[in-house]
Amino acid sequence: MSCRTLADRIDALLPQTQCTKCGYDGCRPYADAIAGATAPINRCPPGGEEGIAALSALLGVPALPLDTDRGEPGPLRVARIDESHCIGCTLCIQACPVDAIVGANKHMHTVLDDWCTGCDLCVAPCPVDCIEMVPAGRAWRAQDAAVSRERHRAHLARTARLAADNARLMAPEAPAEPAAPAADAGNEERKRSAIESALARARARRNATQP
Secondary structure (H helix, E strand, C coil), rough: CCCHHHHHHHHHHHHCCCCCCCCCCCHHHHHHHCCCCCCCCCCCCCCHHHHHHHHHHHCCCCCCCCCHHHHHCCCEEEEEECCCCCCCCCHHHHHHCCCEECCCCCCCCEEEECCCCCCCCCCCCCCCCEEEEEECCCCCCHHHHHHHHHHHHHHHHHHHHHHHEEEEEEEECCCCCCCCCCCCCHHHHHHHHHHHHHHHHHHHHHHCCCC
């Protein structure tokens, strides 16, 4: 089994909340680290003991107690914005790993509950503390994980494009093309001599034909 295939199988068992509580920038980097034997299997609070058991069975390693320093497992919660206090700063939009918050600069934002993973990454950046996590009233399903995985990939691709566009805009202008080297002075002198000789011959012919 290749490391990449193993990472794919590990990633399929992770909840895809992209909460980064494991210490990695999303579920896929954590899966890569587990596959590379550089991270333990017990760092995912949203996956809980059930997730640890699934990873233990896949990898053939002993199950470990959940590392609660990373967070506590619990029912799914979703972000809720107090729209009366939202100042439209867009910091929560930038923080959301699955683009589940919509709005525009200096306009009210709102959370799409069906897309929210409960990661709570939007809470800390809010400068007016108008975001809270509330019970979702439903369980996180395999279908939710699949949708979240694709939305996270799309989010990463979009942010990479924006970063590349900004880098191009901020890059210094390319230096002007160097001017073509001056023609060789000797060549220029020969050209002038040839032209002057031709003009002299033409004048001589014209004078010879005049009465």
